[in-house]
Amino acid sequence: MRRLAYGWRLWKGYMRIGFLKMTQYPADTSIWLVSMLIREASGFIGILAIAGVTGGIGSWNVYEICILFSMCAVIEAIGQTFFDSVWELINMIRWGRLDVYLTRPAPVLLQVLGEYMFFQAILATVVYVGIFLWAAWQIGLSFGGYEVLLLLEYLVCGTIINSGIYLIFNCLNFWLIQGGDMAVLVQTCREFVKYPLNVFPAAIQGFFTYILPLGFVAYYPAMALLGKTDLPVAGLMPLAAGVVTLLAALIWRVGLRSYDSTGT
Template identity: 60%
Template sequence: MRRLWYYARLWKGYMRIGLLILVQYPADTVIWLVSMILREASGFLGVVTIANVAGGLGNWNLYEICLLFGLCAVVEAIGQAFFDCVWEISGSVRKGTMDVILVRPAAPFIQLLGRRFHYPALLSIIIYGAVIVWALAHLRIAPGVGMLLFLIEFIVCATVINSGIYTIFNSFNFWIVQGEDMAVLVQTCREFAKYPLAVFPVLIRSFFTFIIPFGFVGFYPAAFLAGKAGTEVVLTLPLCAGAVGLAAAFIWKKGLGSYDSTGT
């Protein structure tokens, strides 16, 4: 219990530092905020335009596609806000700054995550949360306790899956040293998750279901909410999150154990 309280206070301190960094350069923060909104808006408008021109994608109508896009974007924004420092593994290994993390008493992964918070991504969470509510309203999906519980389950499990996948591929930098391009490629492939996987060939659907399960970050939960999938989604979502989380923890620990400092 004392250890948990220690990490709670440590995380609070990291968040405070992140907030101070945010307000230190207000102009830079505003530019970053505007660029993030424009980037997200362009992606959203692209999907909506395609859906409008094509009259939907497969058997998915405009509002169902907006629901899918909103779910994906919310999870990605949560990862950007609180877990984006997994992308610094490559630089920490290459420059040897991982040594500093290892000599401190706190868990290395907690220290890594606390090095930076992207608070502007909180605005994306609010915006795409509103898109989800808007899409659910147009789909006439009645709110209720069951839906609320599922959305909470989705947020937790999908965040673990999304950030866990990024952690896995960034942790390969312990062996490759400068292999962040592999993680960037995986992040690029994540764009498939913003479209209904049902419109893709079986090979692509299987890949994003069983190999790199980005399908559980948006497609399957959206299909469940839209009535296109059964209750098996409720059961497989935490199973997938558990599998990805364990795999990420295992590869991170193995990589950290093999780290021998590259020096500077």
């Protein structure tokens, strides 16, 4: 318990530093936020354009697609806020910055995750939540106890799965010179799950369900929320999150043990 309490105090300290960075450079914060919104909006407009021409995508109408996209974007924004430091692993390893963390009396992964926090991304979630609520109102989606619990579970499990997968592939930097390229490739593949997976071939559906379970970040929770599936999504989400967590923890530990600094 004392170790957990210490970790929580340390995490609060990192969050405070991240918040101060955001408020210290308001112009930079504004530019970062606008660029993020433009990036997401470009993909969103593309999806809506396709749906508008065809009247939907598969069995999904325009409003249901808005719900799927916004749920996917919210998870990405949470990851960018609190866990985006995993993308800095390549520089931490290459330049020996990880050595500093190894000398401190705190979990190395906690220090890595606390290195950078982008609270600007939390501001972007307001837009995505607004899109979600608007689309839900358009289709008359009601929110009872089950729906609220499902959404809370999706936020927790989706964040764990999304950020855990990014950590797994960024850990390849412990062994590969350009291991970050694999993580970028995974991030690019993530664009698939912004669309209904059932419009893709079975091989792609299976890949994003069993191999790279990004389908549980938004697609399957959205299916359950909209009543489009009989799968026990509420039970499958924590299972997928648990598998990703165990795999990420194992690869992180093995990678950290193999780390031998820069040799300089």
